[in-house]
Amino acid sequence: xxxxVFGYGSLLWNPGFEVAERVIGRLPGYSRSFCMRSIHHRGSxxxxxxxxxxxxxxxxxxxxxxxxxxxxxxxxxxxxxxxRELISSAYVEKTLEVTLQDNRTVRALxxxxxxxxxxxxxxxxLEEQAQIIAGAVGGMGPNKEYLFNTAxxxxxxxxxxxxLEWLQNRVKTxxx
Numbered sequence: 001x002x003x004x005v006f007g008y009g010s011l012l013w014n015p016g017f018e019v020a021e022r023v024i025g026r027l028p029g030y031s032r033s034f035c036m037r038s039i040h041h042r043g044s045x046x047x048x049x050x051x052x053x054x055x056x057x058x059x060x061x062x063x064x065x066x067x068x069x070x071x072x073x074x075x076x077x078x079x080x081x082x083x084r085e086l087i088s089s090a091y092v093e094k095t096l097e098v099t100l101q102d103n104r105t106v107r108a109l110x111x112x113x114x115x116x117x118x119x120x121x122x123x124x125x126l127e128e129q130a131q132i133i134a135g136a137v138g139g140m141g142p143n144k145e146y147l148f149n150t151a152x153x154x155x156x157x158x159x160x161x162x163x164l165e166w167l168q169n170r171v172k173t174x175x176x
Contacts, residue, residue, distance in 0.1 A: 008064035009052035049136030049143035053113035
């Protein structure tokens with residue numbers, strides 16, 4: 001049985017594992033949003049940044065990329081993703097059904113936000129998100145690079161995310 005991973009943020013442009021197949025997919029019941037304070041990768045404890053997470057929200061769906069892991073790389077990929085994504089326990093690892101653009105349905109490994117975790121910050125106004133993203137820097141670099149890379153890759157694969165597009169334009173203005 002193939003191992004699939006659902007990417008909606010940095011996994012779009014930096015999966016970090018060998019990918020055998022990439023297909024646009026939709027995950028129902030979750031919304032992509034900057035609802036997680038980043039104290040490691042894109043911010044610090046003193047000045048947290050924001051990273052994307054999947055926030056459970058009935059009636060919504062998140063479009064992203066389903067990544068089929070190269071055969072034989074499943075164990076290494078799982079270990080890598082757990083080290084990368086579970087650094088602060090703000091994400092919860094789940095296996096959920098994703099509908100692919102070609103109408104296949106796969107069970108994919110997905111990292112969703114734990115709304116009870118202290119890094120959860122769902123519902124921040126877009127302007128506040130932009131102000132935070134424009135100024136935060138973490139171990140993986142400036143928060144704005146994370147936003148720009150994600151928005152750019154969504155556009156490249158033909159996915160439209162109005163909130164990310166607004167944030168990208170606003171952060172560019174703030175940083176000009």
